[in-house]
Amino acid sequence: MSYLMRFARRPARNSAGGTAYAVDDWTRLRRFLILGSEGGSFYAGELTLTRENATAVWRCVEADGARALREIVAVSKEGRAAKNDPAIFALALAASATEDVTRQAALAALPDVCRTGTHLFAFARYVEGFRGWGRSLRRGIATWYLDQTPDQLAHQAVKYRRRDGMTHRDLLRLSHPVAQTPEHAQLFEWIVRGGETDGLPRIVEGFTAAQRAKDARQTAKLIRAYDLPREAVLPEFLDSQEVWAALLERMPMTALIRNLATLTRVGVIVPGSDGAKHAIAQIGDGERLRKARVHPIAVLAALRTYASGHGVRGKHTWAPVARVVDALDGAFYTAFGNVEPAGKRMLLALDVSGSMTWGDIAGVPGLTPRDASAAMALVTAATEPEHEIVGFTDGLTPLAISPRQRLDDAIRAVSNLPFGATDCAQPMLYALEHEREIDTFVVYTDSETWAGSVHPVQALRTYRERTGIAARLVVVGMVANAFSIADPEDPGMLDIVGFDTATPAVVTGFAAGAL
Incomplete structure (x- = not known):
């Protein structure tokens, strides 16, 4: 989805008729950067939701460009979002700001947000829609190329060759970088x-040889000799077991997770094979996962697709290897990093209403806000020993899901629940009725909730008064819309964004009173 094509703190009515709080522009900016707006929501189409978010991002950029850029760069650079496109889109808006100082700062931040050629192509497409190719933009793009070493630039040229009709050739012709070294000049020329290719980095020599390869065996030899990525391989050899075995040997973590299905389909990963052992060891390496900044959504998407044995869009099928599925399940929790338990009594309430089945989280096909909320809840449940998980079905229903289950099984259990109206006061009323002692209520919702007889804010205050417990409420927003049920004036209530890699740590930190 191209974002370019989709371009108050008082209680208000949300789209479902419930009473909610309109979040401020900075919250909307953060939600957009983390969750994106692909697929829209039940109440707002993709076009409408993206336009609303783009308008909020623009207001942030115009109000305080430096603060907006800090937020954009932090989310992108720290790998807190599953996809970089929202950050690139927001950076392109900032590079088109009214204030010259904001435009200059945005272009200076280009290497931090656009770390690959693909990112740079997306930025160029976005920014073309907002402004012309003036001197500062040409200089910013040229600097991106000049700051690369010859080896880095050669890797970019081989691996990231085209996106949305944009190529490195196009950008070099538009930006006219003046090469500072003979190596750069020769590489730009190529x-x-x-x-x-004489005198160019070895990967260029290997790439040109691979483009002339006669068979899979020769291609596999070139992959090993020149450490070539998959993108250097001719399409007719991408069904070869020999080629994929060679690629697997030094495959980066993100590429490995993305290509598990293909590796299994062509026979490199089968039970007991060296390929399977290698893949399982790599996926289980927590330090490698963190260094590669693999996002939990990428792992969850791979887990769902791989375990299903068939692609979401294509016709390919494969026989999933159970140990690989288990490794992905463990990697999902590891990708959030180390989360210190708060040691508090928690009630985790999942919105499983019809609106939560609409749209895709971060553009992952089939990953609905409802499924994602179950996954998020299990991360907290795996951290906090004293927890209970309930769902909004017909009233409030205890859910028989546990972090001891495999993640895909737990999500399937939640996905098969009947829909129900979401009255977010119910967790507090439920705790009162059943005499539950709860320190922190955590509600995963799109905030498109039904208006019950008691507002969630009042229900929380009533619970505090009757129990004497200074209970807290965390609202985890699963859609990049304008609503929250958390009162921003109550220091015991917190609104955060779902599937930010920092979310579980923020939940436990807030529950422990550290925030």
């Missing part, structure tokens, strides 16, 4: 005009 990217723009092709020709001889």
Whole structure:
């Protein structure tokens, strides 16, 4: 989805008729950066939701460009979002700001947000829709290329060749970088005009040889000799077991997780094989996961697809290897990093209403806000020993899901629940009725909730008064819309964004009183 094509703190009515609080522009900016707006929501289409978010991002950029850029760079650089496109889109808006100082700062931040050629192509497409190719934009793009070492630039040129009709050749011709070294000059010449590879980084020599390869065996040899990525391989050899075995040997973590299905389908990963052992060891390496900044959504998407044995869009099928599925399940929790338990009594309430089945989280096909909320809840449940998980069905229903289950099984259990109206006061009323002693209520919702007889804010205050417990409420927003049920004036209530990698730590930190 191209974002370019989709371009109050008082209680208000949300789209379902419930009473909610309109979140401020900075919250909307953060929600957009983390969750995106692909697929829209039950109440707002993709076009409408993206336009609303783009308008909020623009207001942030115009109000305080430096603060907006800090937020954009932090989310992108720290790997807190599953996809970088929202951050790139927001950076392109900032590079088109009214204030010259904001535009300059946005272009200076280009290497921090656009770390690959694909990112740079997306930025160029977005920014073209907001402004012309002036001197500062040309200089910013040129600097991106000049700051790369020859080896880094050669890797970019081979691996990230095209996106949305944009190529490195196009950007070099638009930006006119003045090469500071003979190596850069020769590399720019090859990217723009092709020709001889003598004196260029070895990956260029390997790439040109792979493009002339006659068979899979020769291709596999070139992959090993030149450490070539999959993108250097001719399409006719991408069904070869020999080629994929060679690629697997030094495959980066993100590529490995993304290509598990193909590796299994072509026979590299089968029970007991060296390929399976290698993949399982890599996926289980927590330090490697963290260094690669693999986002939990990427792991969850791979887990759901791989365990299903068939693609979401394509016709390919494969026989999932159970140990690989288990490794992905463990990697999902590891991808959130180390979360210190708060040691508090928690009630985790999942919105499983019809509106939560609409749209895709971060553009992952089939990953609905309802499924994602179950996954998020299990991360907290795996951290906090004293917890209970309930769902909004017909009233409030205890859910028989546990972090001891495999993640995909737990999500399936939640996905098969009947829909029900979401009255977010119910967790507090439920705790009072059943005499539950709860320190922190955590509600996962799109905040498109039904208006019950008691507002959630009042229900929490009543619970505090009757029990004497200074209970807290955390609202985890699963859609990038404008609503929250958390009262921003109550220090015991917190609104945060779902599937930010920092979310579980923020939940436990707030529950422990550290925030």
